[in-house]
Amino acid sequence: MRGQSGAFSPVRLGIYGFLLISAAFFLLPLYVMVVTSLKSMPEIREGNLLALPGAPSAAAWIKAWSTACTGLTCNGIQVGFWNSVTILVPSVAVSISVGAVTGYALSLWRPRGAALLFGILMSVAFVPYQVFLFPLVRMFSYVGLNSTLLGIIVIHTIFGLPTMTLIFRNYFASVPIELFKAARVDGAGFWRIFGSIMLPMAVPIIVVAMILQTTGIWNDFIFGLVFAGRENFPMTVQLNNIVNSTQGEREYNVDMAATMLTALVPLAVYFISGRWFVRGIAAGAVKG
Amino acid sequence: MAGVRVSALSKSYGALSVLRDIDLEVAEGEFTVLLGPSGCGKSTLLNAIAGLDDINDGTIMIGGEDVTAREPSKRGIAMVFQSYALYPTMTVRGNLSFGLKVKGRPRAEIEKRVAWAAELLQITPQLDRKPGQMSGGQRQRVAIGRALVQDARLFLFDEPLSNLDAKLRTEMRVEIKKLHKELGLTIVYVTHDQIEAMTLATRIAVMQGGRIEQYAAPDELYERPETLFVAGFVGAPAMNFLPGIWRAGAVEVDGIRIPAGALDLRAPVADGTSVVLGVRPEHIGLAEDGAPGEAIATTMQFMEPMGADTLGWFAMGGHRLSVRLAPQRARAVAGATTLALDLRLASLFDATTERRL
Numbered sequence: 001m002r003g004q005s006g007a008f009s010p011v012r013l014g015i016y017g018f019l020l021i022s023a024a025f026f027l028l029p030l031y032v033m034v035v036t037s038l039k040s041m042p043e044i045r046e047g048n049l050l051a052l053p054g055a056p057s058a059a060a061w062i063k064a065w066s067t068a069c070t071g072l073t074c075n076g077i078q079v080g081f082w083n084s085v086t087i088l089v090p091s092v093a094v095s096i097s098v099g100a101v102t103g104y105a106l107s108l109w110r111p112r113g114a115a116l117l118f119g120i121l122m123s124v125a126f127v128p129y130q131v132f133l134f135p136l137v138r139m140f141s142y143v144g145l146n147s148t149l150l151g152i153i154v155i156h157t158i159f160g161l162p163t164m165t166l167i168f169r170n171y172f173a174s175v176p177i178e179l180f181k182a183a184r185v186d187g188a189g190f191w192r193i194f195g196s197i198m199l200p201m202a203v204p205i206i207v208v209a210m211i212l213q214t215t216g217i218w219n220d221f222i223f224g225l226v227f228a229g230r231e232n233f234p235m236t237v238q239l240n241n242i243v244n245s246t247q248g249e250r251e252y253n254v255d256m257a258a259t260m261l262t263a264l265v266p267l268a269v270y271f272i273s274g275r276w277f278v279r280g281i282a283a284g285a286v287k288g
Numbered sequence: 289m290a291g292v293r294v295s296a297l298s299k300s301y302g303a304l305s306v307l308r309d310i311d312l313e314v315a316e317g318e319f320t321v322l323l324g325p326s327g328c329g330k331s332t333l334l335n336a337i338a339g340l341d342d343i344n345d346g347t348i349m350i351g352g353e354d355v356t357a358r359e360p361s362k363r364g365i366a367m368v369f370q371s372y373a374l375y376p377t378m379t380v381r382g383n384l385s386f387g388l389k390v391k392g393r394p395r396a397e398i399e400k401r402v403a404w405a406a407e408l409l410q411i412t413p414q415l416d417r418k419p420g421q422m423s424g425g426q427r428q429r430v431a432i433g434r435a436l437v438q439d440a441r442l443f444l445f446d447e448p449l450s451n452l453d454a455k456l457r458t459e460m461r462v463e464i465k466k467l468h469k470e471l472g473l474t475i476v477y478v479t480h481d482q483i484e485a486m487t488l489a490t491r492i493a494v495m496q497g498g499r500i501e502q503y504a505a506p507d508e509l510y511e512r513p514e515t516l517f518v519a520g521f522v523g524a525p526a527m528n529f530l531p532g533i534w535r536a537g538a539v540e541v542d543g544i545r546i547p548a549g550a551l552d553l554r555a556p557v558a559d560g561t562s563v564v565l566g567v568r569p570e571h572i573g574l575a576e577d578g579a580p581g582e583a584i585a586t587t588m589q590f591m592e593p594m595g596a597d598t599l600g601w602f603a604m605g606g607h608r609l610s611v612r613l614a615p616q617r618a619r620a621v622a623g624a625t626t627l628a629l630d631l632r633l634a635s636l637f638d639a640t641t642e643r644r645l
């Protein structure tokens with residue numbers, strides 16, 4: 001890079017300016033949340049939204065985590081956190097395991113017009129799931145799964161399956177068919193080929209699937225509200241209860257802290273696995 | 289080791305018939321090459337023998353047993369694929385031992401066999417590497433090694449060398465030939481490279497459009513091609529074809545009479561039959577140098593130097609003849625030239641049935 005496109009050419013300055021403004025645009029709300037959560041209520045009442053806290057304190061965070069009231073009980077958002085973890089771990093594990101197997105099975109089935117068929121399947125995966133809510137509630141109460149931990153796990157697995165299946169199918173379909181033939185000549189059957197050859201090759205796509213499912217399930221609100229039951233409300237539902245059920249003065253600092261605590265898991269997932277995510281997507285793309 | 293007998297095998301994809309009524313016999317210890325242009329069904333036939341593709345009709349026997357309905361792993365075969373098909377997440381050792389592990393062989397035996405195959409193919413130093421870290425030639429050795437460790441009765445190769453560069457291909461060709469000899473393997477080998485076929489095979493099956501056109505030893509195939517297709521497909525530079533009419537013991541090509549008394553014919557040919565005379569470039573010489581055969585007048589067009597020889601192109605009527613010449617001699621040839629066609633080794637085909645006469 002030299003001459004016109006040097007470090008401080010007008011074009012460059014324009015680009016940097018644009019990037020800075022965009023960054024500020026997205027960072028500003030976060031900044032406000034962080035400073036507000038570190039302020040005391042009297043300081044917040046002064047109304048200087050952008051001012052730095054005079055005496056930063058973690059009190060609001062501690063309150064949000066352990067003593068904030070969600071309706072009648074006052075055990076903080078930690079209850080929701082652990083509920084979310086209890087829902088998340090089995091849901092992610094089951095939906096990915098089942099999706100990997102069904103995706104593998106479908107990848108071996110190559111009918112004519114496969115692209116069209118799977119395109120339609122994929123579009124079905126995007127049907128807004130609100131339309132399923134009422135029938136599902138009726139079905140679940142009929143079999144006694146409504147408002148249970150198992151119920152919400154089953155729901156997340158069912159709704160995760162189409163996407164998981166298609167992700168894995170597309171990945172496995174890009175594996176050369178000769179590899180499969182070689183394994184058959186070697187005497188390996190359906191499960192052996194899956195376990196010893198396909199699954200080890202699928203590590204990048206498993207990471208992608210974990211990221212998608214973890215953020216999706218953690219951010220879910222409506223399924224948790226409808227199917228989990230009061231005992232198992234996930235963190236998002238608890239957060240809503242904290243923010244909306246305050247009596248008397250609204251504690252902005254506690255609300256901000258609780259919100260950030262809730263967002264922490266998906267944020268951490270993206271920061272830690274961003275590199276893997278890109279790699280997994282790229283691996284799928286290159287092979288296809 | 290065991291022989292193969294394929295009888296009346298047919299296979300189609302929907303309405304598309306890919307193999308038609310194939311009969312093929314491979315004796316124990318034989319090296320059979322399936323040779324043919326792209327899309328003629330070579331891979332399909334090999335996959336059928338392996339049991340990887342279902343067939344519509346016919347039977348497949350290996351070692352005297354009918355294996356038509358058996359799983360690939362129960363047929364006693366080993367296979368080497370064009371794309372190598374190595375398991376990418378396993379080391380070379382893992383690749384070699386996978387089949388034996390699946391079959392539940394004892395650990396000591398697996399180790400011994402893997403060590404033996406690795407030594408034989410000179411890949412011992414790479415045993416703990418992954419396929420992704422190896423060159424094409426090394427991967428090909430691993431793929432062959434993976435086939436060798438199985439104590440298979442029959443080895444199937446599907447264009448194993450087509451992804452290698454020319455030099456490596458020649459080297460690996462020699463090694464495969466050596467393995468066949470030293471280990472006494474029975475091999476069915478697919479290729480569309482006729483040099484590979486000629487050098488490796490004990491017998492070559494030339495295929496076209498889902499049929500076997502001729503199944504014979506390389507010399508036989510080269511010297512006495514059964515059909516026009518085989519004659520044109522086998523041999524580089526290709527055979528010269530002169531279409532004409534058979535009249536009183538001679539072939540008339542564009543009004544030029546070529547007396548054909550020297551031809552080795554199976555049965556007398558009726559006068560007026562449309563025929564094609566096939567002469568290889570090395571069976572044509574310069575009359576002035578005393579080359580044997582029927583003299584015909586031609587005009588030199590151009591020369592193609594190929595290293596060891598030069599291919600000379602000569603016009604004869606509306607046809608063009610290629611002649612294999614010594615390079616030094618070729619440089620002195622120009623203009624009107626009398627060529628001598630040695631018909632003792634030429635072939636004559638019926639122009640309508642395209643079969644040898």
Ligand SMILES: Nc1ncnc2c1ncn2[C@@H]1O[C@H](COP(=O)(O)OP(=O)(O)OP(=O)(O)O)[C@@H](O)[C@H]1O
Nearest residue numbers: 301304306324325326327328329330331332333480
């Ligand atoms: N799964 C399939 N569905 C439909 N047609 C197929 C299928 N597989 C192969 N064919 C057709 O069968 C014919 C023979 O294919 P095959 O792979 O045996 O050819 P080949 O002789 O091995 O060619 P190449 O030298 O290119 O490998 C081809 O015309 C091909 O289009």
Ligand SMILES: [Mg+2]
Nearest residue numbers: 330331332447
């Ligand atoms: Mg092929």
